[in-house]
Amino acid sequence: MTPFRIEDLAGVPAALRGATVALGNFDGVHLGHAAVLRAAHAARPDLPLAALTFEPHPREHFRPEDPPFRLTLFPAKAAALGALGAKTVFALPFDANLAAMPAEAFVERVLHHTIGARHLACGADFAFGHRRGGNVEFLAAAAEARGIGLTVVPAVADAGGPISSTRIRRALQDGYPERAAACLGQPWEVRGEVFHGDKLGRVLGWPTANILLGRHLEPARGVYAVRVALADGRLVDGVANVGRRPTLGGDPVTRLEVHLFDFSGDLYGQEIGVRLLHFQRPDASFAGLEALKAAIAADAAEARRRLAAG
Known part of the structure; x- marks a missing residue:
């Protein structure tokens, strides 16, 4: 092509x-x-x-x-x-x-x-x-x-009517990536280059790869079960958050942070594709880092369960 x-x-x-x-x-x-x-x-x-x-x-x-x-x-x-x-x-x-x-x-x-x-x-x-x-x-x-x-x-x-890009955008903004995938014929994917963050995820025990949405549509903010396409062709399951990190005071732009399950390696500067499969919960603010850490653990367990179920 x-x-x-x-x-x-x-x-x-x-x-x-x-x-x-x-x-x-x-x-x-x-x-x-x-x-x-x-x-x-x-x-x-x-x-x-x-x-x-x-x-x-x-x-x-x-x-x-x-x-x-x-x-x-x-x-x-x-x-x-x-x-x-x-x-x-x-x-x-x-x-x-x-x-x-x-x-x-x-x-x-x-x-x-x-x-x-x-x-x-x-x-x-x-x-x-x-x-x-x-x-x-x-x-x-x-x-x-x-x-x-x-x-x-x-x-x-x-059954939902004519398939259109507008309808798919609405499904993603409303937190229904499965509906978007049904219209697309495959999961919706955000591609971007992994950049250096503040390494807080690593401190919490949940290292993340961070990408910006750029010109992509911003889907519903919150936690997703995801599958990540790496530059070398591998697919790795994970859990991701789309948001502005309200617990940490808020960011000026929305970022996508993804923790890859059972993975170790340096992804900085590489382009990855994050496929949003299931929306789990809206973005939320927590009382402190320990509460945030506990929430991430629960989110990861739920993402593993959903991805294993297909």
Whole structure:
């Protein structure tokens, strides 16, 4: 799989042109997104499969003051799209120029001229161009005029309704990672680089690896049973806290602190992926370090029980 950032509308190598292309923001790469990629491939299995997405997410461009909301940042998104069969992931920089580009120009300059798409697939609510002036009806006509096919994919739904990135964000913010995982097709994961903290966990007997959420969505604050993907490919069970450490006076930003079960090693400077599996309790303030230590022990025992149960 080749992640390719389109920095120049004339700069796509000829070898990457002529694909069947799935279109979307693909935040989270959930089951609905997977259906769009399957449809793109099924329509033209003779062509290489590609995905075209936008970086940053258009909402980050138009509403930069919003709290972070991303389910997946680009490296994780590209990897997930690749796992679904995309041989190329085109990342189109979403800036003022792209935001001002009329829908007709987007089809002509980007889809037709730059990437040479032979077939397209998108969700029924896909919109594009200046002020979202292009919808699927417009895209169908504009694509047909250029000899490009189009498959419009209905929303994938379950008992809870249509699956969407918005619904997954809400589930995570409400403390239901299992519901998010059901929509994603896999547990939600936060990736980040382990940084040096104040080593208090080590003093308490519960050493932790600390990462910042960065541009990721902040899920419900509290304690989770987790599984951690290490840089060397190992998966290690653990217990994590998402919060601002109110017992210690509070932090200015939310951090994710994870204690890995039965593990010893130096993770500083390495990127890890923390998969939130079960929410155990909300973030809380304790009377002192001994009470905090006892709570961590109880949380760890509960996480082991939950993870062993599956």
